Amino acid sequence: MAREGGAERIGVGLVGARGYTGAELVRLVEAHPRFHLTFAVSRQGKGRPLSELCAGAETELVVEALEPAEVAARGTEVVILALPNGQAAPYVAAIEAAGGRAVIVDLSADHRFDAEWRYGLPELRREALFGARRIANPGCYATGAQLGIAPALGVLGGMPHVFGVSGYSGAGTTPSDRNDPEKLRDNLMPYALVGHVHEREIGHGLGVEVAFVPHVAPFFRGITLTIAMPLATTVSADALRAMYQAAYEGEALVAVQEEIPLVRDAAGRHGVTIGGITVDAAQRRAVVVVTLDNLLKGAATQALQNMNLAFSLPELLGVPR
Ligand SMILES: NC(=O)c1ccc[n+]([C@@H]2O[C@H](COP(=O)([O-])OP(=O)(O)OC[C@H]3O[C@@H](n4cnc5c(N)ncnc54)[C@H](OP(=O)(O)O)[C@@H]3O)[C@@H](O)[C@H]2O)c1
Incomplete structure (x- = not known):
């Protein structure tokens, strides 16, 4: 730890600084009173000021292209991996080989089903994160869907369907149809209609089977989830909303409201909004709408909550509110 201005600063290395989540993490870590970014890795960004890659970030760092062993050799207290799925293993292996002391936060899906890693969704499993050293940060859709279904588990009468x-x-920076502005213009693109990794993740996290159908839209950031749930018993919308309010009472990053939340209001916000809770009594079916910013509560803000918990800091330290 380095001492700066009287406070212990916890060194953080970021691998994947050119990505969308990487840029959010640079801004959050740089503004954090205790964490301090000591290196940022991107092959394409090598040699450029980090502030050029991440608009609005106040940092003097220059981007480096470090190999996994070089990342490990830096010996920072935290290494954040903000890389596409399937890329984490060499970094984890190099850090383990160097003694494994760093807290690793992996934003990809690579460790979300690994029992040796802690799954970082504080509002549902906070205890697991205190002092955690290997943290699998949840997926963006999976964060919203789990928070949107969990309070209703006791009255669930069948498989929830998540639209x-x-x-x-959300599709990252590697060019594909799903982030091609031309293909998305005036469009809504369904994809991975069965078997999306987040479908498995939601089911794994909640302990119930879930059907999940993802779509990508022409706006840049934000997620809206419309969740339809069969009910085992007759429950009114008011009673169901009361269950959600009770479940998230005291949770600063989860708001429960009567109105249907709109995705455009989620962009740039650090929390999740759950609303529009309605019940069709005849069909015994409830519908809930969840919105969040995929890059914040769906990724970077959640990573920061997890890092705070790992170092026994206040969970929301450095989260703008
Ligand atoms: N985007 C979201 O909304 C979101 C939300 C939650 C979780 N996630 C997860 O977070 C991770 C990062 O996503 P993202 O959208 O921010 O960025 P991304 O576009 O998936 O990744 C870009 C970053 O990864 C680096 N990179 C790509 N291939 C690499 C490789 N083979 N080896 C080393 N570095 C490589 C790139 O740097 P260089 O190519 O310059 O080296 C760049 O810094 C992904 O696993 C994603 O699934 C994303």
């Missing part, structure tokens, strides 16, 4: 729509930043 998800994400802004195209």
Whole structure:
């Protein structure tokens, strides 16, 4: 730890600084009173000031192209991996080989089903994160869907169906149809209609089977999830909303409201909004709408909550509110 201005600063290395989540993390870590970014890795950004890659970030750092062993050799207290799925293993192996002391936060899906890693969704499993050293940060849709279903688990009468729509930043920076502005113009693009990794993740996290159908929209950031749930018993909308309010009472990053939340209001916000809770009594079916910013509560803000918990800091330290 380095001492700066009287406070212990916790060194953080970021691998994947050119990505959308990487840029959010640079801004959050740089503004954090205790964490301090000591290196940022991107092959394409090598040699450029980090502030050029991440608009609005106040940092003097220059981007480096470090190999996994070089990342490990830096010996920072935290290494954040903000890389596409399937890329984490060499970094984790190099850090383990160097003694494994760093807290690793992996934003990809690579460790979300690994029992040796802690799954970082504080509002549902906070205890697991205190002092955690290997943290699998949840997926963006999976965060919203789990928070949107969990309070209703006790009255669930069948498989929830989650209709998800994400802004195209959810598809990352590697060019594809799902982040091609031309293909998305005046469009809504369904994809991965069965077997999306988040479908498995939601089911794994909640302990119930879930059907999830993702779509990508022409807006940049934000997710809206419309969740339809069969009910085992007759429950009114008011009673169901009361269950959600009770479940998230005291949770600063989860708001429960009567109105249907709109995705455009989620962009740039750090929390999740759950609303529009309605019940069809005849069909014994409830519908709930969840919105969040995929890059914040769906990724970077959640990573910061997890890092705070790992170091026994206040969970929301450095989260703008
Ligand atoms: N976007 C979202 O909304 C979101 C939300 C939650 C979780 N996630 C997860 O977070 C991770 C990062 O997503 P993202 O959208 O921010 O960025 P991304 O576009 O998936 O990744 C870009 C970053 O990864 C680096 N990179 C790409 N391939 C690499 C490789 N083979 N080896 C080393 N570095 C490589 C790139 O740097 P260089 O190519 O310059 O080296 C760049 O810094 C993904 O696993 C994603 O699934 C994303």
